[in-house]
Amino acid sequence: xxxxxxxxxxxxxxxxxxxxxxxxxxxxxxxxxxxxxxxxxxxxxxxxxxxxxxxxxxxxxxxxxxxxxxxxxxxxxxxxxxxxxxxxxxxxxxxxxxxxxxxxxxxxxxxxxxxxxxxxxxxxxxxxxxxxxxxxxxxxxxxxxxxxxxxxxxxxxxxxxxxxxxxxxxxxxxxxxxxxxxxxxxxxxxxxxxxxxxxxxxxxxxxxxxxxxxxxxxxxxxxxxxxxxxxxxxxxxxxxxxxxxxxxxxxxxxxxxxxxxxxxxxxxxxxxxxxxxxxxxxxxxxxxxxxxxxxxxxxxx
Amino acid sequence: xxxxxxxxxxxxxxxxxxxxxxxxxxxxxxxxxxxxxxxxxxxxxxxxxxxxxxxxxxxxxxxxxxxxxxxxxxxxxxxxxxxxxxxxxxxxxxxxxxxxxxxxxxxxxxxxxxxxxxxxxxxxxxxxxxxxxxxxxxxxxxxxxxxxxxxxxxxxxxxxxxxxxxxxxxxxxxxxxxxxxxxxxxxxxxxxxxxxxxxxxxxxxxxxxxxxxxxxxxxxxxxxxxxxxxxxxxxxxxxxxxxxxxxxxxxxx
Numbered sequence: 001x002x003x004x005x006x007x008x009x010x011x012x013x014x015x016x017x018x019x020x021x022x023x024x025x026x027x028x029x030x031x032x033x034x035x036x037x038x039x040x041x042x043x044x045x046x047x048x049x050x051x052x053x054x055x056x057x058x059x060x061x062x063x064x065x066x067x068x069x070x071x072x073x074x075x076x077x078x079x080x081x082x083x084x085x086x087x088x089x090x091x092x093x094x095x096x097x098x099x100x101x102x103x104x105x106x107x108x109x110x111x112x113x114x115x116x117x118x119x120x121x122x123x124x125x126x127x128x129x130x131x132x133x134x135x136x137x138x139x140x141x142x143x144x145x146x147x148x149x150x151x152x153x154x155x156x157x158x159x160x161x162x163x164x165x166x167x168x169x170x171x172x173x174x175x176x177x178x179x180x181x182x183x184x185x186x187x188x189x190x191x192x193x194x195x196x197x198x199x200x201x202x203x204x205x206x207x208x209x210x211x212x213x214x215x216x217x218x219x220x221x222x223x224x225x226x227x228x229x230x231x232x233x234x235x236x237x238x239x240x241x242x243x244x245x246x247x248x249x250x251x252x253x254x255x256x257x258x259x260x261x262x263x264x265x266x267x268x269x270x271x272x273x274x275x276x277x278x279x280x281x282x283x284x285x286x287x288x289x290x291x292x293x294x295x296x297x298x299x300x301x
Numbered sequence: 302x303x304x305x306x307x308x309x310x311x312x313x314x315x316x317x318x319x320x321x322x323x324x325x326x327x328x329x330x331x332x333x334x335x336x337x338x339x340x341x342x343x344x345x346x347x348x349x350x351x352x353x354x355x356x357x358x359x360x361x362x363x364x365x366x367x368x369x370x371x372x373x374x375x376x377x378x379x380x381x382x383x384x385x386x387x388x389x390x391x392x393x394x395x396x397x398x399x400x401x402x403x404x405x406x407x408x409x410x411x412x413x414x415x416x417x418x419x420x421x422x423x424x425x426x427x428x429x430x431x432x433x434x435x436x437x438x439x440x441x442x443x444x445x446x447x448x449x450x451x452x453x454x455x456x457x458x459x460x461x462x463x464x465x466x467x468x469x470x471x472x473x474x475x476x477x478x479x480x481x482x483x484x485x486x487x488x489x490x491x492x493x494x495x496x497x498x499x500x501x502x503x504x505x506x507x508x509x510x511x512x513x514x515x516x517x518x519x520x521x522x523x524x525x526x527x528x529x530x531x532x533x534x535x536x537x538x539x540x541x542x543x544x545x546x547x548x549x550x551x552x553x554x
């Protein structure tokens with residue numbers, strides 16, 4: 001269980017994370033979704049006590065990470081698979097990690113076996129492929145058999161086989177009752193990996209919901225409307241749902257209002273409609289729609 | 302003391318410490334051997350045997366700086382702070398391990414150079430370690446290396462980059478301390494309080510007069526006694542290291 005309350009991080013004038021509150025429950029894979037630069041990594045570093053929040057708190061099973069004694073027994077985190085000395089062997093890397101938390105050497109061999117790296121345990125980690133590095137990183141998170149696991153963009157740059165392996169691995173961890181929190185900027189990936197979603201954009205919470213609900217909300221109820229009286233229509237529709245401009249032509253994209261309701265509304269006010277079409281947008285489009293404002297605003301900053 | 306074992310594993314499972322230690326031994330003992338083999342008009346004094354220890358000191362300080370800057374370079378410092386979130390204890394453990402190792406290398410340098418001189422000098426009648434001062438000249442090298450390693454570790458933890466930390470340490474020790482002496486009027490007064498200048502007084506200071514021609518040997522400046530000089534150098538090293546601990550604790554990793 002991870003609970004963030006009003007988590008905020010400012011770097012000078014840059015607001016990386018702003019008043020972020022969420023909870024991550026055990027027994028499920030929770031996706032942490034947002035475009036690049038949305039503050040996902042910063043949030044993860046704050047959860048793990050690497051960065052100090054400007055304000056707000058984040059607790060793991062009711063405790064601040066910095067107050068955990070031998071934290072590897074409670075929390076396993078993989079923020080960057082390249083956090084390994086390239087000239088150190090995979091085994092030596094895990095050995096010092098294990099030793100720091102009083103974990104016996106035999107566990108090192110167990111986790112190497114678990115991720116399938118036993119054969120290359122004595123090879124220097126600098127020569128590992130990205131997929132092997134990810135496996136080594138995951139082995140490190142499992143050393144203390146923790147209840148809470150965090151992964152930052154674990155499938156970035158992996159081949160399909162590696163992605164599948166990691167996805168199944170995370171499901172297994174969640175099925176064992178652990179809290180699994182995994183970040184990504186790809187909704188399509190999260191749709192297949194995560195049961196719950198925490199969506200952020202520009203450091204702020206956009207949604208915390210189940211993945212299924214998020215996809216339904218995001219993908220359904222979008223209606224494209226074209227009309228010669230677009231401005232008038234925009235005002236009227238804004239009272240009923242969320243209205244945004246179509247990216248491709250002079251039209252409105254309406255969220256949360258049925259096509260029939262729009263038609264009736266237009267008829268009541270004598271507005272001519274040239275097009276009224278329910279859209280079955282792709283997931284990525286929906287996600288981009290949802291986080292668009294935040295990304296745009298970020299880019300103009 | 303598990304953290305000492307952790308830092309020991311970290312240090313010895315990479316290659317650069319081994320190279321640095323070998324280089325330190327080779328530079329000092331090798332150069333001393335050349336000096337000793339060519340020392341033929343007078344009996345060789347103990348000071349002559351440890352004159353080269355400063356070269357090894359710089360190499361060992363590079364090793365100590367690397368011990369922490371490579372952790373920042375490769376991100377293993379973050380893995381360390383995830384494993385031991387208080388941050389201070391792993392750094393103290395690292396300082397203990399690095400200082401012990403530097404001290405051992407220093408003793409090997411001191412006694413190795415002395416032994417090479419004993420074997421190679423034409424006249425080794427003055428090389429016998431008979432007084433406390435003689436022992437300090439030779440065995441003191443280990444103490445200076447240990448303190449220097451802690452200093453370099455502190456600089457490394459503050460700067461976090463290998464190039465930056467190594468330049469600071471080397472430019473300070475090799476350039477700044479001598480250039481300061483060129484400042485008119487106050488230059489000498491500043492120079493005699495510079496840490497590496499003071500540290501060399503601990504090794505070279507107050508030699509036994511016997512067998513030393515007047516004014517011979519390396520120049521030794523400083524207001525403090527040899528042991529006071531070491532105390533001063535060690536205190537500066539410790540101060541820099543403690544500052545680095547405070548900064549690392551406060552800073553985002």
